[in-house]
Amino acid sequence: xxxxxxxxxxxxxxxxxxxxxxxxxxxxxxxxxxxxxxxxxxxxxxxxxxxxxxxxxxxxxxxxxxxxxxxxxxxxxxxxxxxxxxxxxxxxxxxxxxxxxxxxxxxxxxxxxxxxxxxxxxxxxxxxxxxxxxxxxxxxxxxxxxxxxxxxxxxxxxxxxxxxxxxxxxxxxxxxxxxxx
Amino acid sequence: xxxxxxxxxxxxxxxxxxxxxxxxxxxxxxxxxxxxxxxxxxxxxxxxxxxxxxxxxxxxxxxxxxxxxxxxxxxxxxxxxxxxxxxxxxxxxxxxxxxxxxxxxxxxxxxxxxxxxxxxxxxxxxxxxxxxxxxxxxxxxxxxxxxxxxxxxxxxxxxxxxxxxxxxxxxxxxxxxxxxxxxxxxxxxxxxxxxxxxxxxxxxxxxxxxxxxxxxxxxxxxxxxxxxxxxxxxxxxxxxxxxxxxxxxxxxxxxxxxxxxxxxxxxxxxxxxxxxxxxxxxxxxxxxxxxxxxxxxxxxxxxxxxxxxxxxxxxxxxxxxxxxxxxxxxxxxxxxxxxxxxxxxxxxxxxxxxxxxxxxxxxxxxxxxxxxxxxxxxxxxxxxxxxxxxxxxxxxxxxxxxxxxxxxxxxxxxxxxxxxxxxxxxxxxxxxxxxxxxxxxxxxxxxxxxxxxxxxxxxxxxxxxxxxxxxxxxxxxxxxxxxxxxxxxxxxxxxxxxxxxxxxxxxxxxxxxxxxxxxxxxxxxxxxxxxxxxxxxxxxxxxxxxxxxxxxxxxxxxxxxxxxxxxxxxxxxxxxxxxxxxxxxxxxxxxxxxxxxxxxxxxxxxxxxxxxxxxxxxxxxxxxxxxxxxxxxxxxxxxxxxxxxxxxxxxxxxxxxxxxxxxxxxxxxxxxxxxxxxxxxxxxxxxxxxxxxxxxxxxxxxxxxxxxxxxxxxxxxxxxxxxxxxxxxxxxxxxxxxxxxxxxxxxxxxxxxxxxxxxxxxxxxxxxxxxxxxxxxxxxxxx
Numbered sequence: 001x002x003x004x005x006x007x008x009x010x011x012x013x014x015x016x017x018x019x020x021x022x023x024x025x026x027x028x029x030x031x032x033x034x035x036x037x038x039x040x041x042x043x044x045x046x047x048x049x050x051x052x053x054x055x056x057x058x059x060x061x062x063x064x065x066x067x068x069x070x071x072x073x074x075x076x077x078x079x080x081x082x083x084x085x086x087x088x089x090x091x092x093x094x095x096x097x098x099x100x101x102x103x104x105x106x107x108x109x110x111x112x113x114x115x116x117x118x119x120x121x122x123x124x125x126x127x128x129x130x131x132x133x134x135x136x137x138x139x140x141x142x143x144x145x146x147x148x149x150x151x152x153x154x155x156x157x158x159x160x161x162x163x164x165x166x167x168x169x170x171x172x173x174x175x176x177x178x179x180x181x
Numbered sequence: 182x183x184x185x186x187x188x189x190x191x192x193x194x195x196x197x198x199x200x201x202x203x204x205x206x207x208x209x210x211x212x213x214x215x216x217x218x219x220x221x222x223x224x225x226x227x228x229x230x231x232x233x234x235x236x237x238x239x240x241x242x243x244x245x246x247x248x249x250x251x252x253x254x255x256x257x258x259x260x261x262x263x264x265x266x267x268x269x270x271x272x273x274x275x276x277x278x279x280x281x282x283x284x285x286x287x288x289x290x291x292x293x294x295x296x297x298x299x300x301x302x303x304x305x306x307x308x309x310x311x312x313x314x315x316x317x318x319x320x321x322x323x324x325x326x327x328x329x330x331x332x333x334x335x336x337x338x339x340x341x342x343x344x345x346x347x348x349x350x351x352x353x354x355x356x357x358x359x360x361x362x363x364x365x366x367x368x369x370x371x372x373x374x375x376x377x378x379x380x381x382x383x384x385x386x387x388x389x390x391x392x393x394x395x396x397x398x399x400x401x402x403x404x405x406x407x408x409x410x411x412x413x414x415x416x417x418x419x420x421x422x423x424x425x426x427x428x429x430x431x432x433x434x435x436x437x438x439x440x441x442x443x444x445x446x447x448x449x450x451x452x453x454x455x456x457x458x459x460x461x462x463x464x465x466x467x468x469x470x471x472x473x474x475x476x477x478x479x480x481x482x483x484x485x486x487x488x489x490x491x492x493x494x495x496x497x498x499x500x501x502x503x504x505x506x507x508x509x510x511x512x513x514x515x516x517x518x519x520x521x522x523x524x525x526x527x528x529x530x531x532x533x534x535x536x537x538x539x540x541x542x543x544x545x546x547x548x549x550x551x552x553x554x555x556x557x558x559x560x561x562x563x564x565x566x567x568x569x570x571x572x573x574x575x576x577x578x579x580x581x582x583x584x585x586x587x588x589x590x591x592x593x594x595x596x597x598x599x600x601x602x603x604x605x606x607x608x609x610x611x612x613x614x615x616x617x618x619x620x621x622x623x624x625x626x627x628x629x630x631x632x633x634x635x636x637x638x639x640x641x642x643x644x645x646x647x648x649x650x651x652x653x654x655x656x657x658x659x660x661x662x663x664x665x666x667x668x669x670x671x672x673x674x675x676x677x678x679x680x681x682x683x684x685x686x687x688x689x690x691x692x693x694x695x696x697x698x699x700x701x702x703x704x705x706x707x708x709x710x711x712x713x714x715x716x717x718x719x720x721x722x723x724x725x726x727x728x729x730x731x732x733x734x735x736x737x738x739x740x741x742x743x744x745x746x747x748x749x750x751x752x753x754x755x756x757x758x759x760x761x762x763x764x765x766x767x768x769x770x771x772x773x774x775x776x777x778x779x780x781x782x783x784x785x786x787x788x789x790x791x792x793x794x795x796x797x798x799x800x801x802x803x804x805x806x807x808x809x810x811x812x813x814x815x816x817x818x819x820x821x822x823x824x825x826x827x828x829x830x831x832x833x834x835x836x837x838x839x840x841x842x843x844x845x846x847x848x849x850x851x852x853x854x855x856x857x858x859x860x861x862x863x864x865x866x867x868x869x870x871x872x873x874x875x876x877x878x879x880x881x882x883x884x885x886x887x888x889x890x891x892x893x894x895x896x897x898x899x900x901x902x903x904x905x906x907x908x909x910x911x912x913x914x915x916x917x918x919x920x921x922x923x924x925x926x927x928x929x930x931x932x933x934x935x936x937x938x939x940x941x942x943x944x945x946x947x948x949x950x951x952x953x954x955x956x957x958x959x960x961x962x963x964x
Contacts, residue, residue, distance in 0.1 A: 083307045086226060086227075111876075113226050113228075113874065114876075117878060118876065118877045118878060118884075119462070119880055119883070119884075121876075121878045121880075121884070122883075122884060
């Protein structure tokens, strides 16, 4: 499965970069993420809970950051497995400054296997898109927070935050308005 | 004349059905034995990977788990999964019961858990930790043949299982001299046989008598017994295999699977009965698939539509390992690709490859649907190319009814046929001429109906023993014992193993007619090696032709003896006697009669034996056929295609099948109904999909489109009757005919509907999306 897209964040590039290499804050924004701990340099052990139709389960694995070029680029390698199959993938994240905002460009290839593929394949694309959407929504909230401010995160909060954002975008599109930042 | 009407030829309701439809039937999974354990299989989630480590600690620790085994634990302690088919020059991969070192398809067994309940066993498999190192998967069969493809079996160096070529200079000559050469590329997608009852096996070991009993959902209990005995190194007479009620096989259960060897092996090892029942998702991944060919066809054609030669290159997607007949199934395709047509020269090449998928093997039709599809698509392509009517092209090329027995260019001998007879009947039923006019009129209104023909032939009733591989350790014959019990009832012990074909009914009809007993006095037993003499089994539409003939032979022997006894009792010459109405009577004077029961009692010496006649009244026969059988027919599908959506609806479906003499028309119809349903499924709905990494995407009934009743047309059926001279019953076979005939009829119909757009090919299944795309592409738009 190929994943790619862009997202603009109303924050300075350095701030976005710092977020993207901070496992604690990342963990709070990743939907279903139960654990993301540094186990080596740029290497993290993760545990993530994903439910896809009939195949629900916990996936444990490794996340590795590579080709680090602060504050503009890294490559991410993920390798996870659970009772319902495995997820394996790689992707790149690039950050560019754009009118005081930061443009994030991501591109990757994810392979899923086992029952996750044979039963959940039809939903994988949609689920991935939704998870990415939820992640970015949560990330945006984190980035907008004042330093030291605790942002409410978690699956339920982010899910609603994501839905609200979608609704906001739909309404904006409907009335021809620019999405409020 | 006897008052009782003849049973043979009449519509007797299946005697099997009441127990089946009221839940009384006993399947393998229904068996409960004292102390029974349950096996669950951990399967590979990778298509191709090295196994680095397997950690069974947590699984073993779960309460209720009795044992956990991996490949390393049992490697070399049993024989491998057998493949009995042999193709010259083929590479035979070692097929272990549990993967050792490497996995080669998604679903390959890696470890098993045996526990006191099936739920514990299933939970424990989740606790086994396997570390894999993924390898590149070989998925596309055409790429598998390429040099840089990663070898699935390292020792072979490449993924070519075998390459066979039957070159024919006459074909090359004909292609050069042809007015037109029609070329087709056909994809025969993989299909799941989808028996309603998944596979299941139970075994029990009697330590005292050293007797192993195995219950398995199989089409071939005797062949399975032979293979279990060999793999487990037991004398064959210490193994009994029972096929209880079997809920569909379709060729998939004409196999010996890993689990069928593991269950008895672990049963013996643990000294307790073990049961394993497959889950539906396992059935998708680890029961054989059907079809799996890419076909390149060239046909040399004269201006008038005469086909002078056919040439095929067949790329065969065999999967990672061989099952029972895997490499042999596609050989029917090349041999029969000219179908019902007198094509003087044919040649074909097979490129068989290993892929990281489940093995392909026999699935209803087994090599012949792929052949009939070629022949019938070629006929329509010729008609399109030369702007001829597809009916005329078929008539022009048919083997005439006067030409039988007909020696084919591939060396087969077609037994009997009247292809034009079936075609004429089907055309009349559909009112062909009027239908073509209607099609023309509707096109003007922007409605697209299509008429698709298929004048198929097939090969069945396998067959002369020489045609079956010696490694099968049994020939192609079939057997039957008829026992008249002292009470006058009749028990038939057949060597075939029916699982839906209805021989408990059709055989009883034959017994009733021949012996003059009531049909309710007849019991037909099958599927138990402890009860039956050796038999070969039910597959390849052979049940009636071979099992029925061996029954007829035994009935003749029983009658001969009964006549002798009656002759003694009645003091009349044996040849003057006839059977009927539970009596044996003088042909010349029906009032001079004794009851069948009197004869039976004399045979068993109730008062005194009959001098010079051995007591008892039973006979066993083994029937070895002299040839295979070649049923045929014409199917016509009439469809309407919605050009805006690509949706296909049936308007009519006509099937005229000729399977020789008919014992029970209702059983024949049932077979044709089911066959057509599975053939239409290939044409329109079903497809096994693996992604580029070898992950099975169609792994559940949510993703694999088995058609529902509402997706089927109303089937208008009829027959022509051209008996075969090969067996005394004059019967052929009809189990697979519907599947073979229907797929090309439907595809031809859709392409005929789309002729105004110039669409010449759509790969199966013809899903609306593909049809829509084909229309858009033909229109020159962007699809």
